[in-house]
Amino acid sequence: MAANKRIMKELGDVNTNPPPGCKITTKDEDIYNWDVSMDGPDDSIYKGGKFTIAIVLPKEYPFKPPTLSFRTKIYHPNVTNDDRGAMCLGMLRAEEWKPPNKIADVLKLVRAVLSAPQPDDAVEAGIADQFKNDRKGFDKTAQDWVKKYAK
Amino acid sequence: MDSEDEVNSVVSSVDVGMDDDDSSVDFGADSDVEIDDHYQDDAAFETQEKDLMPKKKAFEVDYRVYSPEDIQKQQDKQVAEVSTLLEQPHEITAILLRFGRWNKERLIEKYMDNQEEVLDKAGLGQDVYKSPPRIDPPRIFTCDICCEDGPHESFALKCGHRFCVTCYRQYLFQKIRGEGEAARIKCPGDGCNRVIDTKSLDLLVTSDLTDRYHELLMRTYVDDKENLKWCPAPNCVYAVECGVKKRDLNKVVPTVQCDCHHSFCFGCTLADHQPCPCSLVRRWLKKCEDDSETANWISANTKECPRCHSTIEKNGGCNHMTCRKCRHEFCWMCMGVWSEHGTSWYNCNRYEEKSGLDARDAQARSRQSLERYLHYYNRYANHEQSARLDKDIYHKTEKKMTLLQGASGMSWIEVQYLEEASRSLQQCRQTLKWTYAFAYYLARNNMTEIFEDNQKDLEMAVENLSEMFEKPTDQLAALKVEMMDKTTYCNRRRVILLDDTAKRLKDEQWEFNVELS
Ligand SMILES: [Zn+2]
Ligand SMILES: [Zn+2]
Ligand SMILES: [Zn+2]
Ligand SMILES: [Zn+2]
Ligand SMILES: [Zn+2]
Ligand SMILES: [Zn+2]
Numbered sequence: 001m002a003a004n005k006r007i008m009k010e011l012g013d014v015n016t017n018p019p020p021g022c023k024i025t026t027k028d029e030d031i032y033n034w035d036v037s038m039d040g041p042d043d044s045i046y047k048g049g050k051f052t053i054a055i056v057l058p059k060e061y062p063f064k065p066p067t068l069s070f071r072t073k074i075y076h077p078n079v080t081n082d083d084r085g086a087m088c089l090g091m092l093r094a095e096e097w098k099p100p101n102k103i104a105d106v107l108k109l110v111r112a113v114l115s116a117p118q119p120d121d122a123v124e125a126g127i128a129d130q131f132k133n134d135r136k137g138f139d140k141t142a143q144d145w146v147k148k149y150a151k
Numbered sequence: 152m153d154s155e156d157e158v159n160s161v162v163s164s165v166d167v168g169m170d171d172d173d174s175s176v177d178f179g180a181d182s183d184v185e186i187d188d189h190y191q192d193d194a195a196f197e198t199q200e201k202d203l204m205p206k207k208k209a210f211e212v213d214y215r216v217y218s219p220e221d222i223q224k225q226q227d228k229q230v231a232e233v234s235t236l237l238e239q240p241h242e243i244t245a246i247l248l249r250f251g252r253w254n255k256e257r258l259i260e261k262y263m264d265n266q267e268e269v270l271d272k273a274g275l276g277q278d279v280y281k282s283p284p285r286i287d288p289p290r291i292f293t294c295d296i297c298c299e300d301g302p303h304e305s306f307a308l309k310c311g312h313r314f315c316v317t318c319y320r321q322y323l324f325q326k327i328r329g330e331g332e333a334a335r336i337k338c339p340g341d342g343c344n345r346v347i348d349t350k351s352l353d354l355l356v357t358s359d360l361t362d363r364y365h366e367l368l369m370r371t372y373v374d375d376k377e378n379l380k381w382c383p384a385p386n387c388v389y390a391v392e393c394g395v396k397k398r399d400l401n402k403v404v405p406t407v408q409c410d411c412h413h414s415f416c417f418g419c420t421l422a423d424h425q426p427c428p429c430s431l432v433r434r435w436l437k438k439c440e441d442d443s444e445t446a447n448w449i450s451a452n453t454k455e456c457p458r459c460h461s462t463i464e465k466n467g468g469c470n471h472m473t474c475r476k477c478r479h480e481f482c483w484m485c486m487g488v489w490s491e492h493g494t495s496w497y498n499c500n501r502y503e504e505k506s507g508l509d510a511r512d513a514q515a516r517s518r519q520s521l522e523r524y525l526h527y528y529n530r531y532a533n534h535e536q537s538a539r540l541d542k543d544i545y546h547k548t549e550k551k552m553t554l555l556q557g558a559s560g561m562s563w564i565e566v567q568y569l570e571e572a573s574r575s576l577q578q579c580r581q582t583l584k585w586t587y588a589f590a591y592y593l594a595r596n597n598m599t600e601i602f603e604d605n606q607k608d609l610e611m612a613v614e615n616l617s618e619m620f621e622k623p624t625d626q627l628a629a630l631k632v633e634m635m636d637k638t639t640y641c642n643r644r645r646v647i648l649l650d651d652t653a654k655r656l657k658d659e660q661w662e663f664n665v666e667l668s
Contacts, residue, residue, distance in 0.1 A: 009298045062296060063325035094330055099314075099322055100295040100341045 006062060007031045010102055019107040032057040036107065040150065044115040045142045046074070049150030053110070055103060065097035066106065073149040075142040077119045077128035089113055089121060208646060210425055210653035214393040214407040214417065217379075219369065222390055226372050229255060237262055242349050247273050249334040249368075250346065252375040273346060284308070284351040286316055294318055296339065306355060308347065312340025319355055323347075327360050333367030383420045384413035393417040400429045401667040402657045426652035427585040430668045435588040439528065457486050457509075527591040534584035537617075538577055548573040551624055559628040568631055572616060572638045579613045579645050586648070594662040598655060605648040612641045 011031060014024050021039035034055040040046030052071040058064040070085030080086045091097055091109060122128030130138045207213075217225070233255055234244040250273035251258035262269045289302040296318040307313035314322075322339045326332045336352070338345040347355075356364055373379045373390045377397070382389045387409060395405040395417055404425045405417040414423040416432075424432045456463050456474035458481075463474055471489055473480050480489035552566040586606045593599055616637040619630060627634070655661050 006296065006298045060325055060329065063322055064329065095332075098337075098341050098343070099318065099339050 004031070007057065010104070013102075014104055019104050019111070021111065022107050032059070032061070034103065038107070038110070040146065041111050041115045045139050046076075046114050046146055046150070049074075049146035051150055055106070057103075062099040062101070065092050065094060065101075066103060068092060068106065068110070073145060075127065075138075075145040076114070077117050077122035077124050077131050078113055080123050081127065086123070087113070088123060089118065208650045208653070209657065210404065210406070210649040212393060212395055212403065212405040212407070212417070214391050214405075216382075216407075216410045217390045217392060218410075219388050219390075222369060222373065222379075226369070229253070233259065243275060246275060246346060246348050249371060249375075253372060272344075275346070275348065284348070284354055286354065287313075295341075296322070306351075308338050308345050308351060310338055310340060310343050310345045312338050312343055314339055316355070320357060323352070323356055324360065327356070327364050327367065331367055331370075333364050334371040380417060380420060382409035382411060382413055383415055384409060384411050387411045387413065391417060402428075402659070404428055404653065404656070423581055424585045424588075425582060426649055426656070427589040428656065428667060431588060431592050431663070431665075432585070434665065434668075435531075435591065438524070439531075454486070457481055524591065527587045531584050531587040534580045534587070538580040538584065551627065554624045555627055558625055561628060568635045568638065569627070572620060572634055575638045575641050576613065576617055576620065579609060579641050582645050582649065583610060583613060589652070592663045592665050594664040596662050598660055602648075602652065605644070605651060609641070609644040609648050612637065612644045616641050 008031065011024070011026065014022070018024060021041065023037040025035045025037075027033050027035065034057070036053040036055060038051045038053055040049035040051065050072070051074060054069050054071055055066050056068075057066045068087050070079050070087065072085075074085065075081070078087055078089055087110065089109065091101055091106065117128075117131055119128035119131045127138070130141075230241055230245050230248060233248060234241050236259060237244060237247070239247070247258060247262070247269065248255070251261070258269070284306075287305050287307075289304050291300055291302045292305070292313065293300050294303065294305070294313075294315040296314050299315065301315065303315040303317065305313050305315050306319050319339065323336065326336045336347045337343060338347060352364065370381075373381055378394055379390050379392050381387075382391060389409050389411060391407050391409060393405055393407055395403055397418070399405075400418045404427065406414060406423050406425050407417050408414045415421065416424055416429060418429040419432065421429075421432060427435070454463055455461065456477060456479055458479040459474060459477040461474060461476040463472060471480065471482065481487060482489055548569050552563070552569050555561060555566050555569070556563065583606070586602075586609075590602065590606065593602065616634070619634055619637060622630065652661075
């Protein structure tokens with residue numbers, strides 16, 4: 001299968017040269033399900049946290065974007081505050097995803113969004129509001145959640 | 152200017168004065184009718200025909216139904232026209248128009264203003280038509296999608312983003328088949344915004360996709376035009392043109408009938424919901440979805456917690472209730488705080504206690520609002536159900552008509568009144584159904600009574616006719632005249648109700664207990 005070679009190459013690349021703060025494993029040789037352990041970026045309020053992120057590659061990959069969900073609870077306007085912990089941003093949208101894009105690029109984007117949340121693109125309107133209008137309160141909850149869930 | 156007049160005449164039943172906002176001019180000038188001689192002839196014919204017909208009612212709007220061929224012709228005509236103006240080939244013009252969402256005027260203006268920028272934004276670098284697109288012969292390079300080195304055939308747009316043909320085709324397959332995209336598919340290159348032109352697509356799109364691709368191009372044309380909509384009936388291929396704008400929808404319920412006979416609202420494409428404006432329909436359907444299943448049961452078997460208002464079901468005989476959500480303890484009988492009851496567990500003797508009085512009051516108010524909702528909902532649902540049954544009646548009617556022919560020696564034409572009666576019943580029921588949603592949101596003022604009278608009259612007329620319909624077939628022949636009269640009466644009552652409601656809606660005479668959004 002053509003997709004296999006591409007995915008194997010990506011896996012090889014992220015193993016020899018992983019994106020900053022990321023460790024990637026696959027379950028039982030299943031190359032369509034990636035587990036990522038990501039450190040909260042140092043320049044973000046998520047610093048010190050360790051987040052587990054599941055990445056699922058659709059069978060149409062790389063023609064369809066991967067889906068990404070936080071397995072670790074995180075207080076963030078761009079991550080759904082439910083048991084899916086879904087993040088849908090920029091290149092992860094079907095209309096913006098381009099087949100040459102790589103999972104490593106996706107992970108870099110995730111880190112960028114952790115450092116700089118994008119409230120105007122939010123999936124959690126309430127959290128986005130707080131981020132914009134009550135930054136102190138937002139920071140506090142986000143840090144509390146890091147202590148509570150991401151240690 | 153000419154085109155503006157055109158639009159106003161198309162929407163003659165809508166207040167012309169509403170067209171005061173500048174943002175509309177773009178769409179107005181964009182009307183398809185004015186550029187097409189063929190359609191203009193048709194329009195002239197229509198006016199003639201209309202002179203013979205009774206004057207249009209306040210609840211009717213002007214509209215036209217188009218076949219896929221009409222739409223294709225319209226598109227081609229517009230492309231041809233703009234093509235001459237911009238001095239660009241048909242292909243390029245088509246891309247530009249699709250890119251500009253078929254807003255001719257704006258496109259031409261922008262193009263004249265800055266040709267280079269427009270071409271660039273539409274994904275057409277200046278040199279796009281110097282050399283025709285081609286698939287390049289096999290060579291060795293690493294395709295950035297499949298990561299294979301080849302040798303493989305490849306393709307690149309003018310931007311130079313080269314991929315193997317297999318990947319390119321798979322990309323197009325995903326866009327066309329998977330995402331239903333056609334008019335604005337971009338180069339697969341990372342971050343590249345160049346739109347793939349039709350010539351390149353024709354070269355790359357596999358034959359099994361061509362039909363779907365052209366169908367999608369047609370779809371985007373209609374989807375891009377505010378004054379065009381597809382008929383929502385399943386498998387219907389027609390589109391309808393209507394000049395009513397989104398912002399007019401609180402003043403008019405633009406109801407159109409497709410050539411497939413499906414009546415629908417041009418505003419929201421739901422089935423005919425006159426006289427209820429779109430926003431109230433949306434609200435009502437949402438409410439029904441949230442409430443209806445449980446509403447009946449709730450009203451009989453439950454109460455609300457006096458503190459947090461979550462619904463509490465009473466099971467068992469004990470009056471000492473504990474809210475599962477907020478742990479509030481209260482008495483089922485008097486709704487008062489349980490602690491005030493002391494040890495008199497089995498007999499509530501605190502009926503006059505203050506906390507209980509207040510809680511009962513609040514409860515009564517919320518019950519009242521539920522009961523009010525149920526009052527309207529039951530009637531709405533009743534007509535909806537009857538209308539659904541009427542679909543069966545239609546088939547029954549056909550059977551009856553055949554039977555009646557045999558029994559009375561009447562001809563097929565002579566038994567048509569049964570079908571007319573059946574159709575009238577369905578239509579009136581549909582209207583009645585929505586009068587209840589309308590009434591639910593209607594705030595009382597001195598006009599409400601007129602509405603309720605009209606509603607009552609129509610309801611009675613419908614029930615009368617409906618009753619007659621249930622008579623055994625051997626009696627139907629004798630009832631022909633009476634039945635025809637009742638059918639006419641039903642239709643008239645419906646028109647009166649719709650006409651009056653629409654007029655007052657337009658004049659903003661109704662007051663609603665919610666904001667029209
Ligand atoms: Zn390839
Ligand atoms: Zn490109
Ligand atoms: Zn239709
Ligand atoms: Zn509507
Ligand atoms: Zn409670
Ligand atoms: Zn009591």
